[in-house]
Amino acid sequence: MYAQMVKSTGEGVKSLDEMEPQERAFQERINADVKIEPKDWMPEGYRKTLVRQISQHAHSEIVGQLPEGNWITRAPTLERKMILLAKVQDEAGHGLYLYCAAETLGVSRDEMTEQLLSGKAKYSSIFNYPTLTWADIGAIGWLVDGAAIMNQVPLQRCSYGPYSRAMIRICKEESFHQRQGYDIMMKLVKGTPEQKEMAQDAINRWWWPSLMMFGPSDTDSVHSAQSMAWGIKQNSNDELRQKFVDQTVPQADYLGLKVPDPDLRWNEERGSYDFGEVDWNEFYEVLKGNGPCNAERMAARRKAWDDGAWFREGLMAHARKKETRIMAAE
Amino acid sequence: MATGKHDQTLFELSLRMGDNALILGQRISAWCGHAPVLEEDIALANVALDLIGQASLWLGFAGEIEGEGRTADNLAFLRADREFRNCLLVEQPNGDFGHTLMRQFLFDAWHLPMLKALTLSSDERVAAIAAKSAKEATYHLERSEDFVIRLGDGSDESHRRMQDALDVLWPFAGELTCADEIDVALADKGLGPDLGAIGAEYKEYMERMLKKATLTADWQAPIRKGGKVGDHSEALGHLLPEMQWLQRSHPGAVW
Numbered sequence: 001m002y003a004q005m006v007k008s009t010g011e012g013v014k015s016l017d018e019m020e021p022q023e024r025a026f027q028e029r030i031n032a033d034v035k036i037e038p039k040d041w042m043p044e045g046y047r048k049t050l051v052r053q054i055s056q057h058a059h060s061e062i063v064g065q066l067p068e069g070n071w072i073t074r075a076p077t078l079e080r081k082m083i084l085l086a087k088v089q090d091e092a093g094h095g096l097y098l099y100c101a102a103e104t105l106g107v108s109r110d111e112m113t114e115q116l117l118s119g120k121a122k123y124s125s126i127f128n129y130p131t132l133t134w135a136d137i138g139a140i141g142w143l144v145d146g147a148a149i150m151n152q153v154p155l156q157r158c159s160y161g162p163y164s165r166a167m168i169r170i171c172k173e174e175s176f177h178q179r180q181g182y183d184i185m186m187k188l189v190k191g192t193p194e195q196k197e198m199a200q201d202a203i204n205r206w207w208w209p210s211l212m213m214f215g216p217s218d219t220d221s222v223h224s225a226q227s228m229a230w231g232i233k234q235n236s237n238d239e240l241r242q243k244f245v246d247q248t249v250p251q252a253d254y255l256g257l258k259v260p261d262p263d264l265r266w267n268e269e270r271g272s273y274d275f276g277e278v279d280w281n282e283f284y285e286v287l288k289g290n291g292p293c294n295a296e297r298m299a300a301r302r303k304a305w306d307d308g309a310w311f312r313e314g315l316m317a318h319a320r321k322k323e324t325r326i327m328a329a330e
Numbered sequence: 331m332a333t334g335k336h337d338q339t340l341f342e343l344s345l346r347m348g349d350n351a352l353i354l355g356q357r358i359s360a361w362c363g364h365a366p367v368l369e370e371d372i373a374l375a376n377v378a379l380d381l382i383g384q385a386s387l388w389l390g391f392a393g394e395i396e397g398e399g400r401t402a403d404n405l406a407f408l409r410a411d412r413e414f415r416n417c418l419l420v421e422q423p424n425g426d427f428g429h430t431l432m433r434q435f436l437f438d439a440w441h442l443p444m445l446k447a448l449t450l451s452s453d454e455r456v457a458a459i460a461a462k463s464a465k466e467a468t469y470h471l472e473r474s475e476d477f478v479i480r481l482g483d484g485s486d487e488s489h490r491r492m493q494d495a496l497d498v499l500w501p502f503a504g505e506l507t508c509a510d511e512i513d514v515a516l517a518d519k520g521l522g523p524d525l526g527a528i529g530a531e532y533k534e535y536m537e538r539m540l541k542k543a544t545l546t547a548d549w550q551a552p553i554r555k556g557g558k559v560g561d562h563s564e565a566l567g568h569l570l571p572e573m574q575w576l577q578r579s580h581p582g583a584v585w
Contacts, residue, residue, distance in 0.1 A: 062363075065362060069363040072359045072360070072362055073356060073359060073360050074575055074576060075576075076577055076583075076585035077403045077407070077577075077585050078352075078382055078385065078402055078403055078406055079386070079403075080585055081359070082382050082383060082386075085359055085378055085379050085382070086379060088362050088363065089362070089371070089372055089375035089379070092363075092368055092372045095368060096369070096372070099368075184585075187585055188585075191583050191584055191585075192583050194580060194583075195580065195583055300364065303364070304365065304366065305366075307366065307426065308365065308366020310487045310488055310491060311366040311367075311427050311428075312366060312367060313487070314484030314485045314488025315480055315481065315484060317484040318479075318480040318481070318483055318485075318488075319480075321483065321484075
């Protein structure tokens with residue numbers, strides 16, 4: 001999952017007693033774990049929050065093709081090339097399911113694309129980091145997809161039916177992605193000294209940005225409280241980040257790689273790892289557009305869209321001609 | 331090129347089929363994330379995946395025929411450009427999306443009948459690889475034929491772009507159906523088809539489809555060829571260093 005800091009109404013959560021009958025009935029369905037479907041009545045804030053979250057998630061899948069796509073033509077074996085192609089293709093497919101899920105809420109894919117290209121809609125901060133070596137492809141699969149899975153598994157239980165169902169399909173594919181990433185890392189750490197160094201360099205660069213994927217602490221966020229009340233969000237950002245660290249550190253140990261955090265230590269009492277503070281300034285800078293690759297990622301997406309205009313228009317023109325011919329024949 | 335006791339013509343056939351698939355797959359995989367619509371990102375990745383998969387089968391087979399222990403990866407990543415046996419068409423740069431689609435169309439229209447004919451090869455392995463690949467190539471041709479017709483007979487701009495692409499790429503198409511000594515030897519042994527027959531089929535198909543697409547080919551254009559015997563265009567010399575870079579900079583490493 002790749003949605004960070006999704007704004008909700010910002011008005012605070014209403015109690016059932018404060019709600020009008022229609023909203024109350026809606027909230028009671030959510031509380032009873034009944035899925036909300038496109039034709040059901042829903043508060044405007046619920047619809048808008050979901051559109052923001054699902055479209056941000058979809059955009060992340062689309063932009064997310066770029067850093068990994070950067071290595072498809074340089075993958076070191078035919079098998080690795082095929083696996084990477086299949087993975088990037090899955091991501092485009094995830095983007096497609098998610099745009100479809102968002103369209104059920106009354107927004108078109110073209111509108112969402114326009115919002116991405118104009119910079120109005122966001123995508124995950126993680127895709128604004130560069131893929132400099134082949135080991136980065138391993139680190140993305142292992143760490144970035146690992147963090148994504150941590151976020152996405154609870155979203156399978158999201159109150160909105162189409163999003164929940166899209167997430168069930170997506171999660172199946174993401175676990176394959178994470179395994180292939182870990183497998184790349186495994187080969188590298190068992191390889192030559194240069195390969196091992198490449199692997200360590202990759203975790204050094206990807207560790208902190210991966211922790212940022214969960215977003216800043218949201219214990220006091222009114223937006224998160226509302227998303228939780230609506231069953232869109234199930235866990236706090238800190239909870240998920242902790243879970244990710246606890247799962248990933250032993251994997252790094254197994255690989256013989258050092259996690260680049262001097263404050264990382266096992267806390268016997270909590271049964272969890274203590275870890276250092278994320279550099280949130282960096283996170284906000286990346287979100288504002290000042291990350292290492294923001295400009296390149298947006299430029300690539302805009303170029304793809306603009307250069308493809310004639311293609312899309314050509315197909316439409318053909319469809320119109322065909323229709324005219326059919327009408328003329330009738 | 332190795333010359334041992336192995337059947338050199340069969341080895342060449344596998345390299346030609348494998349290198350065509352590899353180089354075209356490599357070219358179109360560069361579109362991933364950059365196509366004009368999301369559905370095309372997905373479809374192109376599918377075609378690239380099929381082609382790289384086919385390359386892996388053909389090159390694996392070539393290595394076995396050669397019998398010197400070279401794997402498909404060794405052949406893909408450690409041969410020099412003069413040792414590649416793909417036709418010039420597939421190594422031509424991507425250009426705009428119209429060039430990419432036209433290159434694919436000109437290739438697919440040959441690839442499918444070629445593979446179908448190879449399913450009748452006297453060599454069982456060739457027939458098996460061809461049978462698997464033909465299923466994929468059927469879908470590739472359906473897709474590229476559909477696009478060439480729709481864009482050729484689309485807007486003024488899409489027509490102009492497709493005609494430009496055809497003008498640039500058409501001279502390269504001839505190499506696909508132009509038989510050399512190896513093709514003749516393969517046909518004599520029943521290992522491969524008579525390329526002349528494939529060429530006649532190709533011509534008839536192109537006349538029919540290009541008419542539908544309202545595009546015009548220059549049938550008198552001299553054929554640009556040489557890739558099948560290792561005389562490539564400059565384009566391949568830029569594609570290979572990118573593709574082979576990791577393998578060459580870390581000799582013997584396992585990935």
